[in-house]
Amino acid sequence: MKPVICERFGIDFPLFAFSHCRDVVAAVTNAGGFGVLGATAYTPERLDRELSWIDEQVGGKPYGADIIVPAKFEGKGENLTRDQLADRIPAEYREFVAHLLADHGIEPEAKQHLGGSALSGDTGRELLDVAMSHPIKLIANALGVPPDYMIEAGRERGVPVAALVGAREHAVKQVQAGVDLIIAQGTEAGGHCGEVSTLVLVPEVLDALGEMGSDVPVLAAGGIVTGRQMAAVVAMGAAGAWTGSVWLTTEEAETAPYTVQKMLAATSRDTVRSAGRTGKPARQLKSEWTDAWLPNSGGRQPLPLPLQNMLAEPIIRRVDVLAAQGHPGAQALATYFVGQGVGLMNKVKPAREVVREFIEDYLAATERLSNSLPD
Ligand SMILES: Cc1cc2nc3c(=O)[nH]c(=O)nc-3n(C[C@H](O)[C@H](O)[C@H](O)COP(=O)(O)O)c2cc1C
Numbered sequence: 439m440k441p442v443i444c445e446r447f448g449i450d451f452p453l454f455a456f457s458h459c460r461d462v463v464a465a466v467t468n469a470g471g472f473g474v475l476g477a478t479a480y481t482p483e484r485l486d487r488e489l490s491w492i493d494e495q496v497g498g499k500p501y502g503a504d505i506i507v508p509a510k511f512e513g514k515g516e517n518l519t520r521d522q523l524a525d526r527i528p529a530e531y532r533e534f535v536a537h538l539l540a541d542h543g544i545e546p547e548a549k550q551h552l553g554g555s556a557l558s559g560d561t562g563r564e565l566l567d568v569a570m571s572h573p574i575k576l577i578a579n580a581l582g583v584p585p586d587y588m589i590e591a592g593r594e595r596g597v598p599v600a601a602l603v604g605a606r607e608h609a610v611k612q613v614q615a616g617v618d619l620i621i622a623q624g625t626e627a628g629g630h631c632g633e634v635s636t637l638v639l640v641p642e643v644l645d646a647l648g649e650m651g652s653d654v655p656v657l658a659a660g661g662i663v664t665g666r667q668m669a670a671v672v673a674m675g676a677a678g679a680w681t682g683s684v685w686l687t688t689e690e691a692e693t694a695p696y697t698v699q700k701m702l703a704a705t706s707r708d709t710v711r712s713a714g715r716t717g718k719p720a721r722q723l724k725s726e727w728t729d730a731w732l733p734n735s736g737g738r739q740p741l742p743l744p745l746q747n748m749l750a751e752p753i754i755r756r757v758d759v760l761a762a763q764g765h766p767g768a769q770a771l772a773t774y775f776v777g778q779g780v781g782l783m784n785k786v787k788p789a790r791e792v793v794r795e796f797i798e799d800y801l802a803a804t805e806r807l808s809n810s811l812p813d
Contacts, residue, residue: 443655443677446598447472447575448500452678453668453796454621454657455789456504456578460488461690464495465789470797474502474578482564489572502576502600503569507562509582512717512742520748527745534738535753538730542767544760563587570595576619578602581630581718583615592618602659602680604632606642613652620647621680624660628683628777630720631711636660636671644675663779665799673807683777688789696761697723697774698786706781715754715773717746723780725773727754 443452450470457463463473477485513523536546570591577592578600592599598618603609609620622643624636640658658671659680668679686693687701700723710724714731717740733739740746760768
């Protein structure tokens, strides 16, 4: 008999893999796990192309999509154009960034380019429509309760809606709003995260949902890069694991080459929870960029979401290109979202191999668990 979560999602192993890279998503799904494409930064047209490609690769096997529609952000409900939003970035912030780059030997661009932000919440509905026109088996959201239109679309089409949470009370709110799957994500996680560790958050969330009589399944996330860690969260009552960081150093990932080198060399203490990239605390590699945005250590207070993201994203992309060319200042600034599990990520491998190792390590851990008590 298959476990409920495997039955429900049509998978062999309850390992969920979040990735911005379609090749990782397809590889994990084809290896018996469940790939989820991070779609927030895509245009609707690009998302349609990526999902069509995945459809061809997976031959009907299950996969999902993740679209962040933040519950709160600067300019929400004001119908601002990108330029109007950009006008809210104070001149002193643009100057601060120009100085930071100059201090690292990076010439200013003729015209400072500001990115549109994928996190301004304005393309969520269109992306959702595109995602729902493909045979996705899950739609996930982060940074608050999903908008009603997402929950309704999930209901109509029979696609479960998942939400990432970093605190017990947020899980309760999500279930009350009608979410079908909770991802309890600890502070170890790469990307936006809360303050509670996975080891504490998972039982807290399970207890809270139990107290409200909910049978919504909970996946554990944050710091899980091996099968033994996955076994630990399943032993605590999680239905499976939701992962992100571990796929960044796979052969299929599109992680910038210098960033991959930084990740392979990094220890678990080389990440920081910083709002310097998006305006909301997100775990990423520590670098001279993240140092510059730590107000308690003499850095600048980041702007709110999505303004910080509009300011930071084009610069970080430029930094990545220069870092790959060997520019020392850019290499010192280069950063990317990754969790504390980076300390265990020491080799580039195919995604399929990562899934295989997860399964083997998981089985060995379950054996250790069952041998841990006398007969
Ligand atoms: C590079 C990167 C980008 C991420 N972007 C998103 C995102 O757009 N939407 C989302 O729901 N979660 C995002 N996350 C969080 C993942 O979905 C996942 O919860 C997290 O990576 C789990 O912790 P781990 O990194 O320790 O495996 C991101 C994580 C990483 C590492």
